[in-house]
Amino acid sequence: MTLTKPSTAQPSDLDGLHAWITENCSSGAVPVLTGMNGDMDTVGSAISLAASNSNMMACGLHLGRISKRVCERLNAPFRKISNSSDLPKKLSAVIIVDAASSSQVGFDLPDDIPKCIIDHHASNNWELKDCDIYINMPVSATTEIIADYLATFSPETMTKSVRELLLAGLLTDSGRFKHNQKESFHSANVILDNSDIDYAKFVEWLEKSVTNTSERGSLLRGLQRTKATESGPWSIIHTNCGTLEGRLAGLLLGIGYDISLVSRTRNGETRMTARASKLATSEGLSLAIIMSEVAKQLGGEGGGHDGAAGWSGSVDMITAESSFISHVAKIPRSSDK
Numbered sequence: 105m106t107l108t109k110p111s112t113a114q115p116s117d118l119d120g121l122h123a124w125i126t127e128n129c130s131s132g133a134v135p136v137l138t139g140m141n142g143d144m145d146t147v148g149s150a151i152s153l154a155a156s157n158s159n160m161m162a163c164g165l166h167l168g169r170i171s172k173r174v175c176e177r178l179n180a181p182f183r184k185i186s187n188s189s190d191l192p193k194k195l196s197a198v199i200i201v202d203a204a205s206s207s208q209v210g211f212d213l214p215d216d217i218p219k220c221i222i223d224h225h226a227s228n229n230w231e232l233k234d235c236d237i238y239i240n241m242p243v244s245a246t247t248e249i250i251a252d253y254l255a256t257f258s259p260e261t262m263t264k265s266v267r268e269l270l271l272a273g274l275l276t277d278s279g280r281f282k283h284n285q286k287e288s289f290h291s292a293n294v295i296l297d298n299s300d301i302d303y304a305k306f307v308e309w310l311e312k313s314v315t316n317t318s319e320r321g322s323l324l325r326g327l328q329r330t331k332a333t334e335s336g337p338w339s340i341i342h343t344n345c346g347t348l349e350g351r352l353a354g355l356l357l358g359i360g361y362d363i364s365l366v367s368r369t370r371n372g373e374t375r376m377t378a379r380a381s382k383l384a385t386s387e388g389l390s391l392a393i394i395m396s397e398v399a400k401q402l403g404g405e406g407g408g409h410d411g412a413a414g415w416s417g418s419v420d421m422i423t424a425e426s427s428f429i430s431h432v433a434k435i436p437r438s439s440d441k
Contacts, residue, residue: 118253121220121237124197125199128197128218129157129159129160131196132197135163135198135199136200138150138163139201139209139210140165140166140210141166145245145273145274146201147171147269147273148171148272149201149202149246149250149270150163150164150201151175151180151269152247153199156254156261164182164210165211170272170276174268174310178265188211191214197217197218198213198220199219199222200220200223201223203221204223204225204227204229205229206229207229218236218237221236224244224245225392226390243287243288244278247274248291252294254266264299267301274292279411280307280311315348327343329344329345332361335363335433337437337440338384338389338433339362339363341356341357342425345366345368347368349366357380362383364379365428368421372418373418376428378391378394378395378413379411380412382411385410387438388437390410392408392413394428394432395414401427402427403419405417
């Protein structure tokens, strides 16, 4: 059974998902795998979904900075693994959340078992068999899909901890609702309804991030290296930084440019992290498409969201940045028409 990219989140999609999960969990272990970036949306989705069935367990290569803080605060169960050999020997199936391709999991998946992919990205590179199921809904975060599923089919799973995991994933992936779709407010209501979560207090805690002296120095050096350029109808501010690229990109975007781009090279791999203003995305810019085009041109992995995306590959930083800037120039601006 394959479900692909419905225009709206239909109940039948969740019915199909529930039937698949029920069938496969009844016959063995079903690990719920995260994307290898370990961001809060993929980790929150995996742990929350796994909480609905004793035969599921959230697993992945990595916990990002925010994910680690949230999991430690909630004592949330998450198993770090290095490859598929760390998975249970007898698997019934595998679920992958918030990943647009198998390569984004970070290791080779078992080829002889059913797969369920739950994602919200606009594009994907999954190769599916008849026993697989693909759920993709046009929402701002995969945690929105999981929240609707749990509220419908496993409301007893919606404990305060699970709700906080879902809320953290939604908040971080939507840019604190700056890049969300209107349906995200419905999802937030599903998560918060009949809970005793202090929303303002939780958001304040989530946004609070402690940096050490070395990290602050890296951010300052990144600010000092900042350059500005025009690419077609779009303005870009860009720099390079050794760590906290996402945070620096967010800081730079606040200056008022359409796009901020922060690059990093480490161990022969270059990584670009980009952010775009809501005005820019509303006028036709999609960083996800741009990063995908960079990947087509240079290789590597690229994608994300209209307002926040990334790319990583084995070319030098100048080549990667030049490719990004040239692809931005090709995007027309709707207000210029």
